[in-house]
Amino acid sequence: MKIEQIYTGCIAHAAYYVENKGEAAIFDPLREVQPYIDRAKKDNAKIKYVFETHFHADFVSGHLDLAQKEGAKIVYGPTAKPGFDALVAEDNQLFKVGDYTIRVLHTPGHTLESTTYLLIDENGKEHGIISGDTLFIGDVGRPDLAQHVIADLTQDKLARMLFHSLRNKIMPLSDDLIVYPNHGAGSACGKMMSKETTDTLGNQKKTNYALRPDMTEDEFVNELLNGLTTPPVYFPKNVLMNIQGYESLDTIMHRGKIALSLDDFEKLSANKDILLLDTRRAEDFAKGFIPNxxxxxxESNFAMWVGELIDNIKQKILLITYPGKVEESIIRLSxxxxxxxIGYLEGGFDAWLNANKKIELINRITAQELSHEIQNNNKLLIDVRKKSEFNAEHVIDAINIPLNEISKRLNEFPKDKPFVLNCAGGYRSIIAASILKQNGFSNFSDVVGGFSEIKITSIPTTEFVCPSTLL
Structure with a gap:
């Protein structure tokens, strides 16, 4: 069967392309749809359907642009209530893509409308399942997201739905089916996904904790809900955009790809309602950046941190990028x-620097210098990694203020004495540094290389040992 996984690592997302006899279908597309259109053109195929497994929370789907550009029909599973023209399928409804058959399996649990698509080849043999966020490799979809949009859909209710969906719809299927999930490791839509992005259903029945055949419903619910972290704040906003609709990416690109002269950029940047977003590498930003x-x-989890740190999803943004990175920045924002x-500085930071405009810097120290300062000055170290990372291992006496909590905990940063920031490798701590600079802090340094460098110095660390590791 001709199926291709199109994986985007920076947001741990998998879309799927299925084609037979000149007809194609796209499953769970990203916002930028041209790669899917180009892929179909390569096969001289027409995109007939856009299948959505659910209303996504962690990204805005490309279903509307694909429908508009290609005349494709958007398909959702039962109970979906999209705010645009789409086909809401019935459970077990069949669709044809060439000689292939797509069977709708309603599998509520991650969300109410969550649907798995069973792929059947031209000979009638079941090939695999595109499982969305119902079944991952090593995990299943978290059931606590829908309640942020519909209060009555509690995580307990959806977890119980998911238990029955897995046992009544997924587990009875053949072991040789291939599982094609919507996400891999790194996604916040589950808690313990594998780095592998496909597997056989039979192997998942053996290794995935959620598919143990002897689990009771209550055991499943307890294990699924235990250890869930707070979902990223932008998730409900993305869900609503996927339900209600949005502007075409072409419109967004046109608005954002406006080259601004230094004077025009400077005038706009004086508006406190406009955010200056610098998408350069952390190490270059630290050497010099435009104030505020x-x-x-x-280079890392850009979209996730944008969603976590910029509260207003309609925030007007001016971009500072490397040459040739404007379009990528706009796409990844979208x-x-x-x-x-609403535009970008023509010539980037170099144009600002060459005009002798005021710049700011972030002081950085090595792990060896940090070791000396801790030994001699009892300098405060603030670790901006996630709580789970900090608990696993950290410098003795360090304070943990996770990056996504900084704006709400600014009063915990001292203004009367110097302190040092660290994360795992330097990416997050420079983001933190830029936020602190925006808020008037200048009495701090950042550790080059972060905790990965600290670990190989003589700085004492403490490690949290989970009791289960002692068994």
Whole structure:
């Protein structure tokens, strides 16, 4: 069967392309749809359907643009109530893509409308399942997201639905089916996903904790809900965009790709309602940046941190990027619904620097220098990693203020004495540094290389040992 996984690592997302006899279907597309259109053109195929497994929370889907550009029909599973023209399928409804058959399996649990698509080849043999967020490799979808949009859909209710969906719809299927999930490791839609992005259903029945055949419903619910972290704040906003609709990416690109002269950029940046977003690498940002700009580098989990740190999804944004990175910056903003980039500084930071405009710097020290300062000055270290990372291992006497909590905990940063920031490798701590600079802090340094460098110095660390590791 001709199926291709199109994986985007920076947001741990998998879309799928299925084609037979000149007809194609796209499952769970990203916002930028041209790669899917180009893929179909390569096969001389027409995109007939856009299948959505559910209303996504962690990204804005490309279903509307694909429908508009290609005339494709958008398909959702039972109970979906989209605010645009779409086909809401019935459970077990069949669709044809060439000689292939797509069977709808309603599998509520992650969300109420969550649906798995069973792929059947031209000979009638069941090939695999596109499982969305119902079944991951090593995990299942978290059931606590829908309640942020519909209060009555509690995590307990959805967890119980998911238990029955897995046992009544998924587990009876053949072991040789291939599981094609919507996400892999790194996604916040589950808690313990594998780095593998496909597997056989039979192997998942053996290894996935949620598919143990002897689990009771209450045991399943307890294990599923235990250890869930607070979902990213932008998730409900993305859900609503996927339900209600949004502007075309073409419109967003046109609005954002406005090259601004230095004078025009400077005039706009004086408006306190406009955010300056610098997407350069952390190490370059630290060497010099435009005052009051926020650094979120493209080289890592850019979209996730944009969603976590920029409260207003309609925030107007001015971009500072490397040459040739404007379009990528706008696209990656749009993946999580930040559609209001209104231009970029022509020539980037170099244009600002060459004009002798005021710049700011972030002082950075090595792990060896930190070791010396701790030994001699009892310098305060603030670790901006996640609580789970900090609990696993951290410098003795360090304070943990996770990056996504900084804006709400600014009063915990001292203004009367120097302190040092660290994260795992330097990406997050420079984001933190840019936020602190925006808020008037200058009495701090950042550790080059973060905790990965600290660990190989003589700085004492403490490690949290989970009791289960002692068994």
């Amino acid at each position: 700009s926020l650094n979120i580098g493209l 993946r999580v619904g930040y559609d209001y980039a």
